[in-house]
Structure formats: structure tokens, C-alpha cells
Amino acid sequence: MELSMSFLLVISVIALSPLCLALSSSDGHLYPQFYDHTCPKAQEIVKFFVAKAHAKDPRMAASLLRLHFHDCFVKGCDASVLLDSSGTIISEKRSNPNRDSARGFEVIEEIKTALEEECPVTVSCADILALAARDSTVLTGGPSWDVPLGRRDSLGASISGSNNNIPAPNNTLPTIITKFKLQGLDLVDLVTLLGSHTIGDSRCTSFRQRLYNQTGNGLPDGTLDAAYATELRTHCPRSGGDQNLFFLDFVSPFKFDNQYYKNLMARKGLLSSDEILFTQSAATRELVEKYAENNELFFDQFSKSMVKMGNISPLLGSRGEIRKRCRKVNHH
Structure with missing residues (x-):
């Protein structure tokens, strides 16, 4: 018994080591405590605005949950779904799965504005989507979970990815x-x-x-x-x-x-x-x-x-950026 317990302890340490490394690594991994020091009120702020939006419109919880899905299935969880068309970007909002049905963008912008006031250029739009999806699930009586954080935001969108990768209602x-x-x-x-x-x-x-x-x-x-x-x-x-x-x-x-x-x-x-x-x-x-x-x-x-799902191809370390506004990329 003692032998098996020490073996388990070693395995646990090995399993946790990437998490420990993430705390000091610039390449990073996603982990729930990512903003504990840089923006300690981040999760509280997201939760407040999701609850406010849900109180105003009970349909919003499902819409915010759906946005996270539609983001992650296209180029990974990188907030590409939030970008408006501009310059070389053709917005995923125009794709068949999103056109006339994707909603909640203004709620994400409201959250982002509050977070920019609290801790400028710190919390990514991709992480806001992941947190809002969790909070929407909890608000409607569903389960909670610790959301691994540390995603960065994409510099572009993919309308073809949105049209082709998201499961459709009539797919086999x-x-x-x-x-x-x-x-x-x-x-x-x-x-x-x-x-x-x-x-x-x-x-x-x-x-x-x-x-x-x-x-x-x-x-x-x-x-x-x-x-x-x-x-x-x-x-x-x-x-x-x-x-x-x-x-x-x-x-x-x-x-x-x-x-x-x-x-x-x-x-x-x-x-x-x-x-x-x-x-x-x-x-x-x-x-x-x-x-x-x-x-x-x-x-x-x-x-x-x-x-x-939230772990699908996140942008980490120096890849991508932290957008100041979720609907457009920063000027470089």
C-alpha cells in the first residue's frame, strides 16, 4: 500500500509539473489562476455582467454559450468570432452558422470595457468568452467548472472555417x-x-x-x-x-x-x-x-x-494579442 501511494504521489507531481511551469513560463499553458495577480477581479467582473445580461434577457445565456462554441470550432478558441469586417478581415459573423442568429456581442463588449478600466490590455476576449460560457451555464442551473485561462486573441478571422467547421442542423x-x-x-x-x-x-x-x-x-x-x-x-x-x-x-x-x-x-x-x-x-x-x-x-x-473544448488550439505566450476592443484588432 505504501509503495503504491508513493508511486501515485510521484505520478501526481509529474502530472502537475506542466501547471507549475505554466506559472512562470512565457509560452504558457492555460490554467485557472492566470489572472490572480494581474487582474484579480476579472472573473467577478465577467460574472456580474453575464448575470446582468441574463436578467434583462433570459435567452442571452444560451447565446453566450453558443458564441464560445462557434469561436472554438474555427481556428481554435481565439475570439475570431467577435471581429467585425475591416481591411483584410471578413467577419465570421457573416457566415451561415452566425448570420441572423449569433448574438451577445454587445454583452462581450460591455464586459471588455469594464475589464479595460480595471486592468488595461490584460484579459483576452477569448478568455471572456470562455468565462461567459461557464457563467451562463451556472446561471441557468447547470454545472460549474474551473475555466483554464491564458488564451490570447487572434489577429484575423476565417469565414470559410466558420462555414465549414461548425456542425449544421441538417448535417448527417x-x-x-x-x-x-x-x-x-x-x-x-x-x-x-x-x-x-x-x-x-x-x-x-x-x-x-x-x-x-x-x-x-x-x-x-x-x-x-x-x-x-x-x-x-x-x-x-x-x-x-x-x-x-x-x-x-x-x-x-x-x-x-x-x-x-x-x-x-x-x-x-x-x-x-x-x-x-x-x-x-x-x-x-x-x-x-x-x-x-x-x-x-x-x-x-x-x-x-x-x-x-476550451483547450482547442489556444494562442499562448507571444502569439496573437490582447485586444483592447473585442470587435477589432489593435493597431500595430
Whole structure:
């Protein structure tokens, strides 16, 4: 027993050594205490403004969580999604996944303005996105986690990356799996992170094909509960109403919980890309069933998968910059 305990101690020290090095390394690693000395109130400030925005608009929590996803899936978690078009930059806000639906940019700017007053050119916009995603999850009743920090901001954007890398509502399961795998995320991460659809909305245009399928018979997708489909069709007509909003989880739309998975099992997942987790793969179906049964299991894995996603290709050390305003790069 003593031998195994000392072995574990050695392993723990080895495992923690990158974290220790990060505290003094210019190349750096992401770690939760990154701003403890340079901007000790950083997390408190982010939390305050996220709570303020959420109180004003309950939809904002889902929007801020989504921004972090849409940032990380394009060139890594580098705040490229926040940049406006200017000079050589074509904004990712114009891409298909973001146009007419990405929101919350003004909340991030408000947070950034407050942080610039508190500690100028210190806290990155990429880290603000990561913290706002965590705080939004907690505010709606979801799990908390320590957010590893120290990301820097990109000097450019990628509209092609935004159009091609972010999973779309009509993608097939193999395509979605591939898009996650390209980011270093596995099947467990995929099923878990899509559970964030327990809050938020989607537009009629994102799921209309399920209500009036392409076979020409005008009948709803066979994987959609018939009564639910009839209800959806009243506000999502065959043509028009593209921007009409629908809850992704109609049972508890503003509460972060495992209801999303229960809906999938009842064939009441709004998006095709959600429902296929239950209908098209034994492996993903098994996870859906586990999470539907065990909210704690879902919360525990969601925290882990969010940290993993937040680690996608961050800019560290001297790469990138700390933007003074999130919507534009600094003048060099």
C-alpha cells in the first residue's frame, strides 16, 4: 500500500509539473489562476455582467454559450468570432452558422470595457468568452467548472472555417462526428456538448426540412413525433416565417438540465442533428439514454467536455494579442 501511494504521489507531481511551469513560463499553458495577480477581479467582473445580461434577457445565456462554441470550432478558441469586417478581415459573423442568429456581442463588449478600466490590455476576449460560457451555464442551473485561462486573441478571422467547421442542423451524423474529431473531440464530447441545446432557440429555417420532407409527400420526418410536428407546423409554415423562434427544449427552455435527452427519446428533438443521436447510432443512443436517466452524470461530463473544448488550439505566450476592443484588432 505504501509503495503504491508513493508511486501515485510521484505520478501526481509529474502530472502537475506542466501547471507549475505554466506559472512562470512565457509560452504558457492555460490554467485557472492566470489572472490572480494581474487582474484579480476579472472573473467577478465577467460574472456580474453575464448575470446582468441574463436578467434583462433570459435567452442571452444560451447565446453566450453558443458564441464560445462557434469561436472554438474555427481556428481554435481565439475570439475570431467577435471581429467585425475591416481591411483584410471578413467577419465570421457573416457566415451561415452566425448570420441572423449569433448574438451577445454587445454583452462581450460591455464586459471588455469594464475589464479595460480595471486592468488595461490584460484579459483576452477569448478568455471572456470562455468565462461567459461557464457563467451562463451556472446561471441557468447547470454545472460549474474551473475555466483554464491564458488564451490570447487572434489577429484575423476565417469565414470559410466558420462555414465549414461548425456542425449544421441538417448535417448527417458521420459529418458531425468528423467535425468534432477534427477538433480533437470524441463521441462522448459530441453527445455531451450537444446537451447545451437544453437551453436556447432555433429558427424555423433550421428544421423546416423535417416538417415538410424532401420526398414530396409533405409529411413530417419519420423520426419526429407526429403531434409535436403538427404543433411546430403552425408557426413554421412551408414558406415564410424563416426567423420564427422555437425552443430547442420545449419542456424547460430556460433551465440547464438533462431534459434535452428525454426529449430525444420521445422523438421530440427539434433539430435533425439532435434527434439522430438517438435514432442513427447505438453508441450515441446509449449515451443519450444514460444522460436522460442521470442528470449528475451529464453535468459531470459536460464540465469536462467544456474544458476540453476550451483547450482547442489556444494562442499562448507571444502569439496573437490582447485586444483592447473585442470587435477589432489593435493597431500595430
